Structures are given as structure tokens and as C-alpha cells.
Amino acid sequence: SVTGGDNYASFLEKIKKSKGEKGFFISLDINEFKLVNSICGIEKGNETLKEVWSVIASHLKEEEYAAHINADHYVLFLKSESRTALIQRIDEISKDIIKISSKINIIIYIMIILLF
DSSP states (O other), X not given: XXXXXXXXXXXXXXXXXXXXXXXXXXXXXXXXXXXXIXXXXXXXXXXXXXXXXXXXXXXXXXXXXXEEEETTEEEEEEOOSSHHHHHHHHHHHHXXXXXXXXXXXXXXXXXXXXXX
């Protein structure tokens, strides 16, 4: 994987082994990521993917999983006591991803889909 993190197959295997633990699936995409590769080059694109992965991984707790699926798509499995707490966590992840924009000199916008 470009990110150094789990791929989708590994993510699914971990979900299967979790024995039906309750949690939430989140899909995260970087909006218009193809522009990063087109304008800034593949190297900057890969750097962006690695930085986004680093943020995601730093927010994972025990028995939570995430993977870089392909291109600019990530999937997360997070546990939370309530939807409100989950939305707060997602907001923190989003803010931290946006913060890396200044580090890599690219403005990052993300779209998150939360499956309840």
C-alpha cells in the first residue's frame, strides 16, 4: 500500500475476526484528488495519501480498523458509545486532516459518509 497501512482485504479480514462487534463504518474521500496528481505530480499525491493515513491511524483506538482502499478512498470502522460522540470524533479527524494542508502545501477537502 502507498500509505504503509492496511489495504481493503486486510481491513475486511479484521472485521470478520472482530466477531460482530458493534461499530460504525465510515467512508472518507479526498475531494478532487486527481487534481493533486495532475498538477503537483504523483510524488506529492503519494505524500498526501500517506499524511492522510497517518492522521486516520493516529485516531484509531483498540479494536478499530481503517484501510486505504484505492486512489483517494479510505474506509474506517470506529466504535462509539453514541452517534453524538462518533460525530465529534469524525469532526476531530476531519480537522486534523485539513490541518496537514499547510504541512504539504495542498488544500485538502474531504467528504465523509457515515453509515448508521
